[in-house]
Amino acid sequence: MRALTVQPGTAGSARIEDLPDPAAGAGELLVEGxxxxxxxxxxxxxxxxxxxxxxxxxxxVLGHESLGRVRQAPPGSGFSPGDLVVGxxxxxxxxxxxxxxHGEFDMCRNGRYTERGIKELDGYAAELWTLDTAYAVKLDPQLADVGMLMEPTTVVAKAWEQIDRIGARAWYEPRTVLVTGAGPIGLLAALLGVQRGLEVHVLDRVAAGAKADAVAALGATYHHDPVADVAAKVCPDIVVEATGAGSVVFDAIAHTGAYGITCLTGVSTPGRKLTIDAGADNRQIVLENDVVVGSVNANLRHYHAAARALAQADQGWLQRLITRRVPLQDFADALTAHDGDIKVVLTLSGGER
Incomplete structure (x- = not known):
């Protein structure tokens, strides 16, 4: 089988390798990528x-945003050949x-977790892979073209769960959410906000294009003005921050409504310095009972919530998020960001050998 591999720590080491076909062990699925x-x-x-x-x-072996079809499944596992699955x-x-x-491995405290395609476990960028049935999630067959959106959807499913749990500390009846960033995480966070019946606003740097069109098609409102200006008009009950840009993060925190919730999902690049009024920010957070929470990764509960959210979504809208599909042999192009990209997808089956 072909697989996309890298040597971690070495730039430019990505290549396609021919590796032995894997064999499923006890309690494992054999999956065609x-x-x-x-x-x-x-x-x-x-x-x-x-x-x-x-x-x-x-x-x-690289890759963590998986989508595959079961080729072999153990008897009594609840999975059958042909099932659409993610790992x-x-x-x-x-x-x-x-x-x-307690099953909350997304909140691991000692850092000894492992991650497929990232940390000490081979990923899913392969024509075949095996998967413990305990960590396999079946998808609705209608998601055959968009199921690789599952993993980023789990990230925002967890973020919304955290927001709801924090909101439940008091009377909680949110009306508006501002999502900063219109990449896959931001747009999927907006989708889940719309599914919750909220008034959704999405902010990004670009004035027009695929991102703005996707927001409009979702029935949300798109903005490209500075976050402080937008937040002052919208007065959001909730902010989902998905850019990781330091200035956006702090402006978002400073402009929620009273006892607002800001959930940070974007990972910032270290080394960039900002001048902020820490005293004023602290004063506002305390006096308004605001909450700022970081959220990353997902556990099985979030995977199942994400599967339900995607199955309920308009499939045409989900298709909008996939702006490029690239065959495995052209992986270098997929690993290069292009202007206008939302989600880039590597196709693993049916490619030229």
């Missing part, structure tokens, strides 16, 4: 700035910590 979503983490690993190979190996990314640590022991 259909497609793979590409994200910033994959690009960082390919650039040598992130990632860990499996123990005793130099190279890692959970993270695995709990072997110790385990208290969070992992």
């Amino acid at each position: 259909v497609a793979l979503g590409v994200c910033g983490t994959d690009r960082e690993i390919a650039q040598g700035s992130y990632g860990w190979a499996p123990p005793g190996r130099e190279r890692l 959970v990314v993270r695995r709990p640590d072997p110790v385990p910590c208290g969070a992992c022991a």
Whole structure:
């Protein structure tokens, strides 16, 4: 089988390799890879700035935004050949910590978790892969063309769960949400906001194009003015921050409504400095009972919530998010960001050998 591998820590090491076909062990599925979503983490690993190979190996099979079809399934597993599945990314640590022991491995406290395609476990950028049935999630067959959006949807499913839990500390009847950033995470966060019946506003830097069109098609309102100006007009009850840009983060925090919730999902690049009035920010957060929470990764509960959200979504709208489909052999193009990209997808089956 062909697989896209990298040597973590070495820039420009990505290549397609012919590897032995995997054999499913007890309690495992054998899955034919259909497609793979590409994200910033994959690009960082390919650039040598992130990632860990499996123990005793130099190279890692890339990819964590999976989509595949079951080829073989153990009897009584609840899976059958032909089922559309995705694989959970993270695995709990072997110790385990208290969070992992309770199934909350997205909140691992000791850092000994592993992650498919990222940290010490091979990923899903392969024509065949195996998957423990305990970490496989079946998708509605209608998601055959868009199911690789599942993993980023799990991230925002968790973010919304965190927001709802925090909101439940008091009377909670949110009306408006401002999503900063119209990449896949931002747009999927907006989708879940619309599904909750909220008035959704999305902000991004570009004035027009595929992102603005996707927001309009969702029935939300698109903005490209400075976040402070937009937030002052909208007065959001909730902000979902999906850019990771430091100035946007702090402006978003400063402009929620009273006892507002800001959920940070974008990962910032270190080394950039900002001048902020920390005293004023602290004063506002305390006096308005505001909450700022970071959210990343997902557990099985979030995967099932994401599967339901995608199945309920307009499939044509989901198709809008996939702006490029690239065959596996052209992986270098998929790992290069283009203007106008929302989600880039590697196709794994049916490609030329």
